[in-house]
Amino acid sequence: MKFFLQLLSFGLLATSVSAVPTVEERQSTRYSLTVSTKGNAVLNGQTLEVVNSVLGVYPGKQTAAQVYPVANPTKPGLFSLHTLPIGIVDHVLALQGSNGFFTLVDTVNPAGNTAVSNIDTFILKNGKVTQNIPGGWFAFPSSTGWSVNYYDGTSIVTQDYVAVDILYKKLSTY
Incomplete structure (x- = not known):
């Protein structure tokens, strides 16, 4: 009986330890995202921020x-x-929208969310964030500042946008 109780307590301890979340290697390096553009001196060098997702x-x-x-486990080079x-x-960051015009959003629990797409299709290369779909990044004025969108040129949009690049910069490793 004593052996059984010891085995049971060890089993409970092992189960609880294995359930503790761990910080994996993938989470150890974090980056900031900034805007680079020649089309608007005020936007150039500004850090991307999250407001209402x-x-x-x-401002x-x-x-x-x-x-x-x-890393995307099925498509090498995509993240x-x-x-x-x-x-x-x-x-997770995602592109939300349709018809070639997507808003860059911070979405919660993306698995099964049909309103967002292109979650694991980001390319990180030479300090720039791009996509594996045709198009480019553009900043559009909004009532609260500038939203960043991905646009492939097929939709009709207002002509007050500014072409931008999104740059990533290593902040720290922990």
Whole structure:
């Protein structure tokens, strides 16, 4: 009986230890995202921020977007960009929209969310964030600042946009 109780307590301990979340290698390097453009001196060099789940450049002191890349297991060279803080609820950047016009958003628990697409299709190369779909990044003025969108040129949009690049810069490794 004593042996059984010891075995049972060891089994419970082993189960609880294995359930503790761990910080994996993929989460150890975080990056900031900034805008680079020759089309607007005010936007150039600004950090992307998250307001109401939309990434963009906003006046005031907003929360800067910090991301860590996770490699796409089925498509080499492509990544999903997860946002900090790391916790139970998974936040990931995604393109939301249709007809060739997508808004860059921070979405929660993307698995099974049909409103967002292109979650794990980001390319990180030479300091730039791009996509594996045709098009490019553009900043569009909004009532609260500038939203960042991915546009492939097939939709009709207002002509007040600015072509931008999104740059990633290593913040730290922890």
